[in-house]
Amino acid sequence: MTDAGADAHLVLHQLFSPAFPTGGFAYSHGLEALVAEGRVTSAADTAEWLDAVLTHGSGWSDAVLFAHAARGEEPLALSDLAAAMAQSRARRAETLRQGAAFAGTCRAVWSLDLSDLALPVAAGRAVHLMGLPVGAALPLYLSGLVATLASAAVRLVPLGQSAGQTVIAGRIALCADVAARAECAPLDEIGGFAPIIDAAAARQEALPVRLFQS
Numbered sequence: 497m498t499d500a501g502a503d504a505h506l507v508l509h510q511l512f513s514p515a516f517p518t519g520g521f522a523y524s525h526g527l528e529a530l531v532a533e534g535r536v537t538s539a540a541d542t543a544e545w546l547d548a549v550l551t552h553g554s555g556w557s558d559a560v561l562f563a564h565a566a567r568g569e570e571p572l573a574l575s576d577l578a579a580a581m582a583q584s585r586a587r588r589a590e591t592l593r594q595g596a597a598f599a600g601t602c603r604a605v606w607s608l609d610l611s612d613l614a615l616p617v618a619a620g621r622a623v624h625l626m627g628l629p630v631g632a633a634l635p636l637y638l639s640g641l642v643a644t645l646a647s648a649a650v651r652l653v654p655l656g657q658s659a660g661q662t663v664i665a666g667r668i669a670l671c672a673d674v675a676a677r678a679e680c681a682p683l684d685e686i687g688g689f690a691p692i693i694d695a696a697a698a699r700q701e702a703l704p705v706r707l708f709q710s
Contacts, residue, residue, distance in 0.1 A: 504628050511622065512633070512640035517601055518594040518615065520644040524652065524708035525549065525590070526697030527645065531652045535696075539659040542649040545693070546642055546667055550674050553690035555638060557581055558591075558616035559678035560686045562637055565620025566630040571613055578614035581687065583694035586701045586710035591615045598622070634675035642667045648708065 514520065527545065530536040536545055549555045561578050565571055575595070582588035595615035602608045602622050610621055616637070623633045643664055650660040697710060 505632060507626065508623075508628055508633050508636050511602075511619070512636040514640055514643045514647065516598070516640075518597045520594055521647065522708060523590045523594070523644075523710040524648040524700070525554070525645055525710060526584075526587070526693055526700050527648055528652055528706055528708045529696040529700035529703060530692075531649075532703060533696075533699075536649070536653060538653065539655055539663055542646065542653060542655065543663050543666055546645060546663065547670060548690055548693060549645065550638065550642070550667065550670055552688040553693045554581075554587075554591075554688075555641060556674060556678065556688050557686050558641070559634060559638060559674055560681045560683065561614070562616040562620035562623075562634060563630060563679045563681070564683060565613075565617045566623040566633060568624045571611065571617050571621045574620075575613040575617040577683075577686070578617055584698040584701060584710070587697045590710040595619075630679060631675075634679055635672045638671040638675055639664075639668065642671060652707070 510516065527536060530545065536542060558578070561574050565574050578591055579588055582591055591614045595618040596612035598615060599610045599612050599618045602610050606626065608622060608625050610618065610625060613621060619637055623630060646660050646664050649655055649663070650657065655663070700706065700710060
């Protein structure tokens with residue numbers, strides 16, 4: 497639980513800040529392959545890619561998993577589902593390694609009884625254990641995902657810092673919309689259709705030179 501009198505929203509901002517030590521800076525979610533192939537070359541391309549991640553890719557699925565974990569559902573089964581839905585070896589490592597880092601930090605800082613789980617499940621479980629509001633947590637989780645991936649784009653495309661922040665700002669409303677729909681979505685609505693993103697994540701593993709682990 498959070499300390500008595502602690503502001504829940506400030507705790508949520510700490511949990512889902514890109515500065516929270518999950519190692520997210522090391523992963524591009526397959527973007528590195530798209531940049532290397534000349535398919536993402538601008539801020540507009542980056543924004544389109546992020547929109548697809550949020551609405552048709554792992555952003556939506558992770559949001560649903562997060563919501564179910566935050567309501568206190570069995571976390572191990574949810575984590576197994578998250579790992580099974582990863583479309584490549586690197587993407588599976590991305591969610592499991594970041595989830596383990598997230599859980600380890602939560603154990604160290606707040607003494608939570610939180611096992612190593614896939615990232616969206618670990619994050620949702622932490623919200624449940626700390627008694628934090630799911631409706632406020634979920635859009636922050638998604639905006640943190642956008643900020644992390646936009647940071648990768650700033651380095652890879654490359655984008656200027658102002659362009660990167662403009663891309664992030666343009667996704668705020670979409671994060672809120674996806675979060676609102678995912679908060680009440682049953683598990684049978686999980687999944688999406690983002691073959692370009694999934695194939696790029698698989699091809700990224702075979703790049704002869706790469707900066708990111710996924």
